[in-house]
Amino acid sequence: MSKQAATSKASKKNQTTIPARVRRALRVAKGDTLLWTINGDEVSIRKISKLDIDWTKTSEMSLLEWNPQEESKDEEAGL
Template sequence: MPAIAKITSKGQTTIPAEVRESLNFNPGDLLEWEVNADGSARVRRIQPLDLEYMRAVEGTLTEWGCAEDEEAYRGL
């Protein structure tokens, strides 16, 4: 059975409860919209980037960042 929702004048809509439950959407979730060439759309929940984690990982990447490494891997 299709779920139908209306778009408000502000461009907002309510995701029907059965859809939210089925897709495990929760308040505060981030949704990504992708519009396909055929006019259909895909929506999915995405996780926000954990900037603290990304900065910690970035700090470990300098191990291979010297000029010798750049020269050795240039042709790859």
């Protein structure tokens, strides 16, 4: 897969337009949801489906319920 680049500028409100080359590559249409992933000083973007959104929300909710302190207490108690 070849790497291509495109640029855009941030507005006064820190908004930007997705360059046409990127919109075409991702097949982005009005109303699509985009996932921005931050890794150090790099950001990647991808279009996600409703199924991906539902899975992400479910995953986030289950992580909110997880308490690592309680888990370590259970491990210490041998549970």
